[in-house]
Amino acid sequence: MVAADSEGPKDPGIRCPSHRMFRRERSIPLQSSAAALCNNLSVLQLPARNLTLFGVVHGPSAQVLSAAPDGVPLAQRQLHVKEGAGVSPPHITQVHWCVLPFRVLLVLTSHRGIQMYESDGSIMVYWHALNSGDASSVQAVFAQGIAASGHFICVGTWSGRVLVFDIPAKGPNIMLSEELAGHQTPVTDIAAEPVQGQDGMADMVTADDSGSLCVWRSGPEFTLLTRIPGFGVPCSSVQLWQGIIAAGYGNGQVHLYEATTGTLNIQINAHARAICALDLAPEVGKLLSAAEDTFVHIWKLSRNPESGCIEVEHCHGECVPDTQVCGAQFCDPSGSSFAVTGYDLTEILRFGSV
Amino acid sequence: MSVRTLPLLFLNLGGEMLYILDQRLRAQNIPADKARKVLNDIIMTMFNRKFMEELFKPQELYSKKALRTIYDRLAHASIMRLNQASMDKLYDLMTMAFKYQVLLCPRPKDVLLVTFNHLDAIKGFIQDSPTILHQVDETFRQLTEVYGALSAGEFRLIRQTLLLFFQDLHIRVSIFLKDRVQNSNGRFVLPVSGPVPWGTEVPGLIRMFNSKGEEEKKIEFKHGGNYVTALKEGSFELYGDRVLKLGTNMYSVNRPVETQMSGASKDSASRAQESIAANPLAKEELNFLARLMGGMEIKKPSGPEPGFRMNLFTTDEEEEHAALCRPEELSYEVINIQAVQDQQRNEELARIMGELEVTEQPRQSTTKGDDLLAMMDEL
Numbered sequence: 001m002v003a004a005d006s007e008g009p010k011d012p013g014i015r016c017p018s019h020r021m022f023r024r025e026r027s028i029p030l031q032s033s034a035a036a037l038c039n040n041l042s043v044l045q046l047p048a049r050n051l052t053l054f055g056v057v058h059g060p061s062a063q064v065l066s067a068a069p070d071g072v073p074l075a076q077r078q079l080h081v082k083e084g085a086g087v088s089p090p091h092i093t094q095v096h097w098c099v100l101p102f103r104v105l106l107v108l109t110s111h112r113g114i115q116m117y118e119s120d121g122s123i124m125v126y127w128h129a130l131n132s133g134d135a136s137s138v139q140a141v142f143a144q145g146i147a148a149s150g151h152f153i154c155v156g157t158w159s160g161r162v163l164v165f166d167i168p169a170k171g172p173n174i175m176l177s178e179e180l181a182g183h184q185t186p187v188t189d190i191a192a193e194p195v196q197g198q199d200g201m202a203d204m205v206t207a208d209d210s211g212s213l214c215v216w217r218s219g220p221e222f223t224l225l226t227r228i229p230g231f232g233v234p235c236s237s238v239q240l241w242q243g244i245i246a247a248g249y250g251n252g253q254v255h256l257y258e259a260t261t262g263t264l265n266i267q268i269n270a271h272a273r274a275i276c277a278l279d280l281a282p283e284v285g286k287l288l289s290a291a292e293d294t295f296v297h298i299w300k301l302s303r304n305p306e307s308g309c310i311e312v313e314h315c316h317g318e319c320v321p322d323t324q325v326c327g328a329q330f331c332d333p334s335g336s337s338f339a340v341t342g343y344d345l346t347e348i349l350r351f352g353s354v
Numbered sequence: 355m356s357v358r359t360l361p362l363l364f365l366n367l368g369g370e371m372l373y374i375l376d377q378r379l380r381a382q383n384i385p386a387d388k389a390r391k392v393l394n395d396i397i398m399t400m401f402n403r404k405f406m407e408e409l410f411k412p413q414e415l416y417s418k419k420a421l422r423t424i425y426d427r428l429a430h431a432s433i434m435r436l437n438q439a440s441m442d443k444l445y446d447l448m449t450m451a452f453k454y455q456v457l458l459c460p461r462p463k464d465v466l467l468v469t470f471n472h473l474d475a476i477k478g479f480i481q482d483s484p485t486i487l488h489q490v491d492e493t494f495r496q497l498t499e500v501y502g503a504l505s506a507g508e509f510r511l512i513r514q515t516l517l518l519f520f521q522d523l524h525i526r527v528s529i530f531l532k533d534r535v536q537n538s539n540g541r542f543v544l545p546v547s548g549p550v551p552w553g554t555e556v557p558g559l560i561r562m563f564n565s566k567g568e569e570e571k572k573i574e575f576k577h578g579g580n581y582v583t584a585l586k587e588g589s590f591e592l593y594g595d596r597v598l599k600l601g602t603n604m605y606s607v608n609r610p611v612e613t614q615m616s617g618a619s620k621d622s623a624s625r626a627q628e629s630i631a632a633n634p635l636a637k638e639e640l641n642f643l644a645r646l647m648g649g650m651e652i653k654k655p656s657g658p659e660p661g662f663r664m665n666l667f668t669t670d671e672e673e674e675h676a677a678l679c680r681p682e683e684l685s686y687e688v689i690n691i692q693a694v695q696d697q698q699r700n701e702e703l704a705r706i707m708g709e710l711e712v713t714e715q716p717r718q719s720t721t722k723g724d725d726l727l728a729m730m731d732e733l
Contacts, residue, residue: 036517059518091355091518111355138412140356140511185507209507233553234507250462250506251554266562269555272546272581273460274510293557294544295578312560314575322537322544324457343457344521344541 021354022318025337026071027347031078032058034326036343037093038236038276039189041327043339044097044104044119052331053119054348055097055106056341060089062108064121071350077121081110083129098148102169107153109143114155114163116174125172126165134159140186147190149204149218152177156187162206164222182206182214182224191240192218193282202226202259205245207235213247215259226262237278239287244301244310246287248275254289256301256310265310270297277328281335286315288338290328294320296340296351318351355515356508357412358500362469363421363516364409365493366455366601368400369472370448371425372479375434377605378664388433388662393479394486395432401489408646410496415519418449420639427647433661439677440666446525447666453520454535454542455600460551460584462509464598465516466501467588470494471601494592502590529604547580552587 034040034056044053051074055064065076081090090111097119098105104119116126132141135158143163145156153165160183166175185208192204195218202225204216211230217223228245237248245257252271257264271291279288285301298316303309323342331337337352372393379389399405422445429436429444436444455468473494480486504512524540535543550556557577564570588597667673 033522035521036514059521138357185505188507209510210505232506234510250510252550252557253555261565263565264563264567266560268561269557269559270577272550272554272557272577272579274462293579294546297577309562309564311562314560317576317578319546319578322541324544343517344524 022316022338022351023354025350025352027349028054028065028067028071028073028339030056030058030065030346030348031063031076032061033344033346034341035059035091036324036326039094039096039327041277041329041339041341041348042094042096043329043331044099045332047332053097054339055095056327056348057092057095059091062092062095064095064106066120075120079108079115079117079121081108081112082115082124082127083112093142093144094146096146098146098153098167100148100151100153100167102151103167105148105153105167107146107155109146109155111140111142114143116153116165126174128163128165128176130157142186145187145190145206147192147204149192150195152218154180154190154192154204154206156183156190156206156208158186160184160187160208162187162190177220178222180206180214180216180222180224182216182227183208183212185209185212188234188236189238191238191245193240193242202243203240205238205240205247205259207238207247209234211235211249213238213245213257213262215245215262225260228257228262228264234274236275239278239280241280241282241285241287241301242303244303246278246280246301248278248289248291250274252291252293254278254287254299256312258310266312268299268312271295276326279329279338281330281333283333284335286330286335287312288328288330288335290325290340292324292326294323294325296320296325296328296338298335298338320349323349355414355518356511357414358504358508359415359512359515359519360413361409361497361500362465362512363415363452363519364424365400365469365497366452366465366472367421367425367448368428369469369476369601370451371429371444372396372476373603373605374444374447374666375429375664376479376603378666382665384662384664390482392432392434394483396428397476397480398483398486398489399428399431401486401493403489403492405646406493406496410500413642415515416639416642418519420643423643424646435661435663436666437663437673437677439673439680440664442680443666443676447527449520449523450525450527450530451604453523454530456513456516456520457542458544458600459513460549460598461506461553462513463504463506464551464588464600465509465513466497466590467596467598468601469497470590471596471598473497474596475603491592498590498592533604546578548582549584550581552584554584556581556583 035058037057040057042055050069051066053066062079063076066074068074081092092108092110094109096107098107106117106119106121108115113129115124117124130141130143135141140158142158143155147154151167153167155163162180163176164178166177187206187208189207195201195203200217202215203218206214211233213228214224215226217225234250235247239246243259245259247255252273254268254270255264256266270289271293273291273293275289275291277290287299287301290296296318300313300315302311304311320340325340325342327341329339331339340349425445426441456465459465473490477487477490526540530536558574560573561569562571586597589595665673667676
C-alpha cells in the first residue's frame with residue numbers, strides 16, 4: 001500500500017493516497033485490431049493452470065488467446081460467424097466466457113446467431129440461429145449480452161428478448177428453455193451472481209439500449225422482480241454484486257441501485273464520454289469502469305455496516321492516452337491487475353499494481 | 355450493423371471531397387468560371403433526386419472498393435480529370451478526415467451535426483444556383499425525416515458501423531500532423547479537456563440518495579481530465595448554429611493538402627488481406643453500384659468544353675512518383691467485372707456506364723463488355 005502522494009515519481013495515474021498505484025505491464029499483441037463495440041474484452045482466469053485467456057472481437061472475426069502470468073502469449077485462435085449468407089460478412093457483437101458449475105463455455109454472439117464452444121474455442125458445441133421474422137427492414141438483427149446464471153446461459157437479442165439456454169454438465173445437448181420478455185429495445189449486457197443467502201433474491205440483471213434494467217431471479221423459470229426505467233441513454237454495461245447493481249451509461253454516468261427494490265442509491269459522474277465496459281472483482285467488491293474518454297476508473301463498493309446503505313469510494317484513475325477504450329476487465333479476483341482494449345489497437349494493454 | 359449508415363457516410367465523404375477539390379482548384383489557378391462549373395456539376399450529381407432515393411434505402415455498407423468507384427464517377431462528373439494517383443490521394447484524405455470527425459464526435463448523434471456542417475458549406479458553393487440549392491435543402495429534409503427521431507441507441511449502432519468501416523486506416527495527413535490532431539503513428543489525438551458532450555455532466559462528482567430519492571451527500575473525486583460544461587446544443591434545424599466545428603472546412607489556399615503514406619505496416623496488411631479474400635461479394639457490390647449509379651444523371655457536355663486535369667500533388671513529377679511508390683496493400687483495386695457471371699447485370703451496368711460517359715475522344719471497342727472493362731480501367 002502506498003502512503004503519501006507527495007513523494008514518489010510522477011505517473012499518469014490519479015490515485016488516492018490510501019490505495020494502490022498501477023503501472024503498465026507487458027502488452028499482449030493481437031492478430032487484428034479491436035472493434036469499437038462495448039464490452040469488447042472477456043477474460044477467463046485459470047490460476048490452477050497458471051494461465052489467463054483473453055477474447056477480443058475484431059469485426060467479422062474474434063480472437064481467443066492464452067497468456068502466461070507475465071503476459072507472454074502462448075496460443076491463439078480465430079473464430080468466425082458460422083453462416084455467411086448476405087451482403088457483407090456478418091459481424092460478431094461479443095465474445096464471453098461463461099463459468100458454469102461443471103464446465104466453462106465460450107459464447108460468441110453475432111448478427112446471425114449464437115455460437116457456443118468449449119472454453120478454448122476448439123470445438124463448437126451449439127449453434128442457435130436468430131429468427132429475424134419480426135424485424136422491420138430498418139432494424140438490425142443481432143444477439144448481444146451474455147451471462148452464466150447457475151446452469152443456464154442467458155443471451156440478449158435485438159428485440160429485447162433474453163434467451164435462456166439450459167446447459168448440461170457435459171456434451172452438446174444444450175436446449176433453449178425460455179425466452180424472457182422484459183425489454184422493448186435491444187439488450188446490451190447481462191450480469192449474474194451466484195444466489196446467496198435467502199431464496200427469492202435477485203441474481204440476474206439485464207440492460208438495454210434505452211437505459212432500462214430488468215432484475216430477475218433465476219430458476220427453472222426466471223421471474224422478473226423489478227424493472228428500473230431508463231432515461232433515454234443506452235446502458236452499455238451492467239454488474240451485480242451482493243445485491244448491488246452497477247450500471248454504466250452512454251452519458252458517462254455509473255449508477256448504483258439496490259437490486260431488491262430497484263432504488264437508485266448512488267449516481268457517479270464518472271466519465272466524459274460513453275461508458276463501454278464495467279467489471280467486478282467479487283472477492284473485494286472492486287468495480288472497474290472504462291469509457292471512450294480514454295479513462296479507466298476503479299471504485300470500491302461496500303455496504304455501511306449500520307445502515308446497510310450502498311457506499312462507494314474512488315480508488316484509482318488511469319488515462320490510456322489517445323485510446324478509445326472498448327473493453328476492460330480485471331485479471332485477478334482481488335482486482336490488483338486489469339487489461340484494456342481500444343478501438344483500432346492491435347494489442348491488449350495490461351496494468352498491474354505496484 | 356446499422357442499415358441507415360450509407361447516407362451519412364456518402365454525404366460526409368462527398369463534403370470532404372468538395373473541400374479538397376475547391377482548395378486545389380484555387381491552388382492550381384483554375385479560372386473562376388471553370389472552377390465554379392466543376393463544383394456545380396459535382397454537387398448537382400451528388401444531390402440528384404433519383405440518386406438520393408437509392409442512397410436512402412435501408413442497406414448495409416458496402417466495401418471501400420465499391421464506395422471508391424462511386425467517388426471516382428462523381429469526381430469525373432464534370433470537365434475535370436484526375437489521374438489514378440491523385441484520385442487515390444483524394445480518397446485517402448476524404449476518408450481520414452471523416453474518420454477523424456466520427457471518432458471525435460462528443461455524442462453519437464453529433465454525426466448528424468457534422469453532416470449538416472458539410473451541407474451548409476456545400477450550399478455556400480452553389481449560392482447562385484437556386485435549383486441545386488433546392489436539391490440540397492430537399493436532402494436536408496430527408497435527413498431530418500430519417501434521423502431526427504432515432505434514439506441514442508440507434509445512433510450508437512450507426513457510430514459503431516462507421517468505425518468498423520474505418521477500422522485500421524492510419525494514413526498520416528500533413529494538415530492533421532501540423533495541427534497535432536494526429537500522432538506520427540497515424541493515430542488520432544483524443545483530448546481529455548474541453549466541453550463535455552451535451553447531456554453529460556463534468557466528471558468528478560458522486561451523489562448519494564436515500565431510500566426516498568432525496569440527495570443526502572455529495573463527494574468529489576479526481577477524475578484526471580480537464581473538462582468544462584457544454585454551453586449549448588448544436589442546432590438540428592435547416593439553419594442554425596451547429597456549435598460543433600467538426601465537418602467545417604479546414605483547408606484554405608495557405609494550407610495545402612498532402613498525405614504521407616504510412617508505408618507497409620501490419621495493420622494495413624491484415625486489412626488488405628481481408629478485402630481481397632471477400633471477392634464472393636463482388637456480384638452484390640456490382641448490383642449496388644448499378645442501382646446507385648443508375649440514379650446518377652450526369653449531363654453530357656453540350657458543346658466542345660475543354661477539360662483540364664486536376665493534380666492533387668504540387669508537381670506532375672510528384673504525382674508520377676506517388677503512383678509508383680504507393681504501397682501494394684494500400685491500392686484501391688477496381689472491382690473485377692470479369693468475376694460476374696450474370697450477363698444481364700453486365701449489360702445493364704454497361705448501359706448505365708455508357709450514359710454516364712463524359713469523354714472527349716470516341717471509343718474504339720467492338721463489344722459492350724469490352725467498353726465496360728475499358729471504362730472501369732480508366733477510372
